[in-house]
Amino acid sequence: MEPVKVGLLGLGTVGGGTVTVLSRNAAEIARRAGRGIEISHAAARDYDPEHIEGLEAITRIGSDAFAVVEDPEVRIVVELIGGYSPALELVLKAIENGKHVVTANKALIARHGNEIFAAARERGVMVGFEAAVAGGIPIIKALREGLAANHIEWIAGIINGTGNFILTEMRDKGRDFADVLAEAQALGYAEADPTFDVEGIDAAHKLTILSSLAFGVPLQFERCFTEGISKVGALDVAYAAELGYRIKHLGITRRSEDGIELRVHPTLIPERRLIANVDGVMNAVLVKGDAVGPTLYYGAGAGALPTASAVVADLVDVTRALTTDPNNRVPHLAFQPDELADTPVMPMEAVQTAYYLRLAALDQPGVMARIASILGEQGISIEAIKQKEPEEGQTHVPLVMLTHRVVERQMNEAIARIEALDSVQGEVTRIRMETLSG
Ligand SMILES: NC(=O)C1=CN([C@@H]2O[C@H](COP(=O)(O)OP(=O)(O)OC[C@H]3O[C@@H](n4cnc5c(N)ncnc54)[C@H](O)[C@@H]3O)[C@@H](O)[C@H]2O)C=CC1
């Protein structure tokens, strides 16, 4: 059978990796897919021909991405340019032209996926996006197919490689934040706008996708609570370690009677958990299903070849399913499109977690009692409290507390009241905690 013809948009980190994987493993991929998969037309604004293995196999390379989606020979368009525009217009045009799409663009799927999947359904084409979440880890496949028997209860994941790389290097080598971020950018891990990585926006895009796949709800990126890692300091990392915890940037989505939690924030987790020991650019996703129990998926979350592994796996899937009845394909969001539920996403104020708190207070009789009574009045019980040595020349001493679980609204109130005390200096640092056991 004739090889299936692919149009490739973008020849950067992931585009280059995709060319390489398709060329290196061409024979094995064809044995799996039932026919060869070849890039017949590529477009990129700029690329480095010296460093892309397999580039010579591409018949036509230009700079006009719209020419690729209009190319009648192309059956599958692979979008690897990133961003919202013109990626959205290109993907919609490809679908309109009856082409299948594969993309690694989580920003696009999280914000425009509902529209894209509706258009694809209408036209009877497939949209693959395995590379969009946790890079090379086949987590979308796992949720859509492998765990299809389960009522999924919650997911917690380290889903941004750049952020995990930064936290790991800062903790293990005492390196400076900006210096590690520059290295992540040089290695091709970071987003075009790296604030997406450090402020949790990229993780929120991915979590939005995971939540929809797990609970059968439409994509609702705008409802995701997002807090980044830029304020995580060396002091809190060290205090957390003394207490037996690691700080990880987690995406957490949980379903309960009250709705769906959808939140990305730095989180203290017990250091004995496997996921607490996932370091560097590696990602890990913990999924709790009612039948299977907890399952953990681990692998490289960013980088050329790991991400290309997911892009090419989607190409194989699409190739295998080219002739199938569109109604019998695996639904984009795991649940049949007419079966999506309208379970609400809970406001962060209504979410319950335990907390790590750090504050600076005057070392005087009665101060600790006052703080404890404010917490008590808000229904917050303290699990552990430690008074640290004051820094050289400081009048206030650091106090570190771990609390039991409480609704965020109560904690906001308690923090506001503690910060208003004359005996307390500056702001209270708060980091949410999860045991990830239930
Ligand atoms: N770098 C990584 O490790 C991962 C990236 N992704 C996603 O993959 C996508 C691509 O990311 P990278 O490869 O890192 O980006 P990149 O910046 O390395 O490459 C982008 C490529 O697209 C081209 N391009 C941009 N705008 C264009 C336009 N209007 N017309 C034609 N060409 C255009 C550029 O010239 C370049 O060749 C993004 O959506 C990103 O979020 C997903 C997982 C991992």
Ligand SMILES: N[C@@H](CC=O)C(=O)O
């Ligand atoms: N910038 C992202 C790339 C992969 O999705 C990350 O660092 O995880």
Ligand code: NA
């Ligand atoms: Na993936």
